[in-house]
Amino acid sequence: MHKLPVIAQIGDPILRSKAKPVNKISDPTIIKLIDSSIATATANLGVGIAAPQISQPYRLFIVASHPSDRYPQAPTMTPTAMINPRILSHGEQVVKDWEGCLSVPNIRGLVPRYQEIEVEYTTRQGETSQQILTDFVARIFQHELDHLDGIIFTDRITDPADLYTEAEYRQLISSKERH
Ligand code: ZN
Numbered sequence: 001m002h003k004l005p006v007i008a009q010i011g012d013p014i015l016r017s018k019a020k021p022v023n024k025i026s027d028p029t030i031i032k033l034i035d036s037s038i039a040t041a042t043a044n045l046g047v048g049i050a051a052p053q054i055s056q057p058y059r060l061f062i063v064a065s066h067p068s069d070r071y072p073q074a075p076t077m078t079p080t081a082m083i084n085p086r087i088l089s090h091g092e093q094v095v096k097d098w099e100g101c102l103s104v105p106n107i108r109g110l111v112p113r114y115q116e117i118e119v120e121y122t123t124r125q126g127e128t129s130q131q132i133l134t135d136f137v138a139r140i141f142q143h144e145l146d147h148l149d150g151i152i153f154t155d156r157i158t159d160p161a162d163l164y165t166e167a168e169y170r171q172l173i174s175s176k177e178r179h
Helices: 028-043 135-148 166-178
Strands: 048-050 060-063 080-090 094-101 104-114 116-122 128-134 163-165
Touching: 028 048, 028 060, 028 080, 048 135, 060 135, 080 135, 094 135, 104 135, 104 166, 116 135, 128 135, 163 166
Parallel strands: none
Antiparallel strands: 048 060, 060 080, 080 116, 094 104, 104 163, 116 128
């Protein structure tokens, strides 16, 4: 088994840099990067990971939605590589919901995101894909796209009171479930 890459943590300058476009998808560096990103997201139960999080400054990320305590309705997806991703358009509705990040351990926050976005990206097979994403998957896409521009989810928090530790977040969620 190959050793998994280390996940860059908040404070590491790579997380604040703008990633560069992927020019050649068939480049072995890129193929390897996709595989190790998927392996890292899977091993850490992440619903997404962006290349800069494993210290590779390329515009690509993995979206790997799966249901969790907080998002029982989340669709289960085969981990999908999205290369040179961008948002073509978005709906008007903005919703706040919980996010966490493998690069920001022990922190959760309520982050406003577009509920619906139209996106375009190149697939690992080199094809252009256009899709409408909604809700949780749209949220993952926006979170990961931010990583490619050096933005971390805590930057998007509009009310400082929306920032929680993991333990406080768990307590809040479970007390809401009881009532
Ligand atoms: Zn993240």
